[in-house]
Amino acid sequence: xxxxxxxxxxxxxxxxxxxxxxxxxxxxxxxxxxxxxxxxxxxxxxxxxxxxxxxxxxxxxxxxxxxxxxxxxxxxxxxxxxxxxxxxxxxxxxxxxxxxxxxxxxxxxxxxxxxxxxxxxxxxxxxxxxxxxxxxxxxxxxxxxxxxxxxxxxxxxxxxxxxxxxxxxxxxxxxxxxxxxxxxxxxxxxxxxxxxxxxxxxxxxxxxxxxxxxxxxxxxxxxxxxxxxxxxxxxxxxxxxxxxxxxxxxxxxxxxxxxxxxxxxxxxxxxxxxxxxxxxxxxxxxxxxxxxxxxxxxxxxxxxxxxxxxxxxxxxxxxxxxxxxxxxxxxxxxxxxxxxxxxxxxxxxxxxxxxxxxxxxxxxxxxxxxxxxxxxxxxxxxxxxxxxxxxxxxxxxxxxxxxxxxxxxxxxxxxxxxxxxxxxxxxxxxxxxxxxxxxxxxxxxxxxxxxxxxxxxxxxxxxxxxxxxxxxxxxxxxxxxxxxxxxxxxxxxxxxxxxxxxxxxxxxxxxxxxxxxxxxxxxxxxxxxxxxxxxxxxxxxxxxxxxxxxxxxxxxxxxxxxxxxxxx
RNA sequence: UGGCCAGUGGUGUAAUGGUAACACUCCAGAUUUUGGUUCUGUCAUUCUUGGUUCGACUCCAGGCUGGCCAACCA
Numbered sequence: 001x002x003x004x005x006x007x008x009x010x011x012x013x014x015x016x017x018x019x020x021x022x023x024x025x026x027x028x029x030x031x032x033x034x035x036x037x038x039x040x041x042x043x044x045x046x047x048x049x050x051x052x053x054x055x056x057x058x059x060x061x062x063x064x065x066x067x068x069x070x071x072x073x074x075x076x077x078x079x080x081x082x083x084x085x086x087x088x089x090x091x092x093x094x095x096x097x098x099x100x101x102x103x104x105x106x107x108x109x110x111x112x113x114x115x116x117x118x119x120x121x122x123x124x125x126x127x128x129x130x131x132x133x134x135x136x137x138x139x140x141x142x143x144x145x146x147x148x149x150x151x152x153x154x155x156x157x158x159x160x161x162x163x164x165x166x167x168x169x170x171x172x173x174x175x176x177x178x179x180x181x182x183x184x185x186x187x188x189x190x191x192x193x194x195x196x197x198x199x200x201x202x203x204x205x206x207x208x209x210x211x212x213x214x215x216x217x218x219x220x221x222x223x224x225x226x227x228x229x230x231x232x233x234x235x236x237x238x239x240x241x242x243x244x245x246x247x248x249x250x251x252x253x254x255x256x257x258x259x260x261x262x263x264x265x266x267x268x269x270x271x272x273x274x275x276x277x278x279x280x281x282x283x284x285x286x287x288x289x290x291x292x293x294x295x296x297x298x299x300x301x302x303x304x305x306x307x308x309x310x311x312x313x314x315x316x317x318x319x320x321x322x323x324x325x326x327x328x329x330x331x332x333x334x335x336x337x338x339x340x341x342x343x344x345x346x347x348x349x350x351x352x353x354x355x356x357x358x359x360x361x362x363x364x365x366x367x368x369x370x371x372x373x374x375x376x377x378x379x380x381x382x383x384x385x386x387x388x389x390x391x392x393x394x395x396x397x398x399x400x401x402x403x404x405x406x407x408x409x410x411x412x413x414x415x416x417x418x419x420x421x422x423x424x425x426x427x428x429x430x431x432x433x434x435x436x437x438x439x440x441x442x443x444x445x446x447x448x449x450x451x452x453x454x455x456x457x458x459x460x461x462x463x464x465x466x467x468x469x470x471x472x473x474x475x476x477x478x479x480x481x482x483x484x485x486x487x488x489x490x491x492x493x494x495x496x497x498x499x500x501x502x503x504x505x506x507x508x509x510x511x512x513x514x515x516x517x518x519x520x521x522x523x524x525x526x527x528x529x530x531x532x533x534x535x536x537x538x539x540x541x542x543x544x545x546x547x548x549x550x551x552x553x554x555x556x557x558x559x560x561x562x563x564x565x566x567x568x
Numbered sequence: 569u570g571g572c573c574a575g576u577g578g579u580g581u582a583a584u585g586g587u588a589a590c591a592c593u594c595c596a597g598a599u600u601u602u603g604g605u606u607c608u609g610u611c612a613u614u615c616u617u618g619g620u621u622c623g624a625c626u627c628c629a630g631g632c633u634g635g636c637c638a639a640c641c642a
Contacts, residue, residue, distance in 0.1 A: 201640035
């Protein structure tokens with residue numbers, strides 16, 4: 001009995017993902033002196049996105065779970081694409097997410113000399129040669145997945161000549177695209193990666209870290225596995241497309257080092273999110289062609305974009321946890337990400353009242369000159385959060401949607417003759433609708449019940465709806481940036497012939513408008529998060545200042561009424 | 569006509585030879601000074617065919633479907 005319940009507990013706790021299972025097996029077998037050491041290896045050629053966040057949480061989470069370490073390593077082997085700006089942005093994002101690489105900030109470029117020496121070892125062993133074919137010739141002779149390749153005429157070059165040519169490549173004696181160093185493996189391998197892959201190419205560009213020291217640069221394939229080896233990485237976790245590269249990485253290490261220790265590469269399926277694109281190439285295009293306002297645009301799936309949108313690290317970590325780790329291709333519902341941020345903000349965000357589409361309300365039986373201060377609860381989910389006062393006076397704004405002259409069934413809000421509660425204030429009843437000559441509603445006249453102060457109902461009278469409001473004379477005008485999904489299609493890449501993902505861009509992904517907020521928000525600072533009751537979560541934009549408050553809509557509240565309305 | 573990987577509700581992830589679980593979504597209801605939150609309930613013969621077994625999501629074989637691989641990118 002006792003034993004049984006213990007086992008059950010363990011079963012619930014267990015349920016490891018397949019990578020954790022592999023690690024625990026390795027641990028049980030005493031591999032690598034029981035070390036667990038992972039790394040997050042971004043290329044600094046763009047900003048990190050939510051897919052990288054999944055990888056960061058995975059790598060850092062594994063290190064934490066098994067008392068190990070996680071390195072941050074920049075894969076900077078291509079000076080044509082990489083920039084310091086990206087390095088800085090990446091570091092900020094990883095840190096913000098809560099992953100700590102301590103003092104282990106590394107660069108593949110730290111290992112250029114070692115890699116160069118290793119290339120020489122391969123040449124000396126007869127496993128590499130300098131090839132003078134051009135790009136088209138190489139591609140042609142590489143064959144196809146169904147047709148074997150053919151050998152380069154330079155394949156059997158003498159070792160001494162290879163050594164000499166490779167040295168002269170490094171010395172800058174040759175132009176770009178005239179010579180490369182290739183591994184000599186197997187031109188007929190069914191695995192294309194093994195058909196004499198390129199190790200080094202000539203690139204005469206300044207590198208963001210090594211400056212002009214080098215004019216030959218190792219390919220990613222020749223740098224990655226060895227970098228893992230140098231850093232003592234035990235579990236090298238990457239996405240599925242590198243699965244076919246694994247034999248190549250193992251081949252390099254097998255030829256170059258003789259220790260029993262080798263990094264173990266494990267591949268998992270990258271994150272795909274509906275209504276967005278994730279490839280860096282496309283994100284870069286959106287930025288460069290100004291479809292969005294930079295990498296940190298709140299519509300971008302970048303970590304910095306999500307941050308500016310109002311997402312929290314906790315919500316992103318929860319999301320990473322919920323999407324899970326597996327090897328099958330997936331398309332995660334954007335709704336899951338939205339669930340995660342609502343879940344987090346519901347507990348944390350202070351409540352406030354704001355009116356997006358104002359409708360003027362005159363309380364005809366309320367004193368012209370009076371202002372009352374009513375107590376509003378900061379967060380009903382968190383009693384510690386306290387209260388604040390909201391000014392109430394004769395002329396108010398309510399939401400246009402919260403009044404209908406001829407309401408449909410199940411509409412509980414304000415309408416002629418109907419009574420509702422103004423949150424934290426009074427019950428009001430609508431008596432008159434004032435219109436202009438075009439029959440447009442100008443304002444509505446209501447009476448309030450003084451006995452209902454604070455929104456209470458001393459006689460037990462029920463109202464079906466509570467609506468939000470602001471006092472006209474006390475309200476602050478602010479800018480609301482209403483963000484929505486960037487793409488209209490669930491999978492933006494699925495397009496008609498002749499168009500690409502950009503054809504699916506949502507023209508209404510950003511709507512900027514004025515709104516009125518209660519004076520409590522006057523001193524809100526960049527990054528502060530609020531729930532505008534009954535509307536959405538908002539966060540203060542970095543461009544906001546005392547003269548002009550700017551609120552970014554993070555995510556709307558769930559709207560059951562909108563759903564009912566749509567279904568009928 | 570190649571190689572590698574993967575197929576479990578609408579979505580994602582579990583169950584690792586003992587009779588399909590959890591989360592999101594959806595739908596229905598309860599509660600509510602946010603049509604929010606919270607709570608309850610409904611939703612699957614595990615791609616397919618055959619085999620092994622007392623017993624198969626799990627093991628084996630064939631088929632089907634999807635993804636990846638032919639950058640001097642990572």
